[in-house]
Amino acid sequence: MIDQQYTSSDEAMLRAVILDLLHYPRKVFQSDQDLDQCLHGGFYNDDGQDCELCEQLSKCRWLLGNDDFVDLNRRTTEQLLDALLFARDQISATILMDNHRNNCKCQACSWLIIADVCLRNKQAEH
Numbered sequence: 001m002i003d004q005q006y007t008s009s010d011e012a013m014l015r016a017v018i019l020d021l022l023h024y025p026r027k028v029f030q031s032d033q034d035l036d037q038c039l040h041g042g043f044y045n046d047d048g049q050d051c052e053l054c055e056q057l058s059k060c061r062w063l064l065g066n067d068d069f070v071d072l073n074r075r076t077t078e079q080l081l082d083a084l085l086f087a088r089d090q091i092s093a094t095i096l097m098d099n100h101r102n103n104c105k106c107q108a109c110s111w112l113i114i115a116d117v118c119l120r121n122k123q124a125e126h
């Protein structure tokens, strides 16, 4: 019989890997922000109309919920996986746009491989 549930140590390991993986997109999204243009210093402002029109909106929102000041240890594993899924889609889109080679060894491509392994766990659960 195959047990689909994580044992608690598997889950702790998965959480540690996700928390580690979130560092890279955090750096990338922060460097994507145009702080010369942003009226809020890169902090998403939910009563600002200008934020709703900004092309960095979704990444800014993600950063607000997942930056270094948020205690991610209090999130459920599902919430952490959702944060990783968003980051994965963004990084993957950038890699596609920049036409990286198949076996590219850059940080983005290496990151994506590990993120996909984590997210495969998520998809297997459902």
Ligand SMILES: [Zn+2]
Pocket: 095, 100, 101, 104, 105, 106, 107, 108, 109, 110
């Ligand atoms: Zn690459």
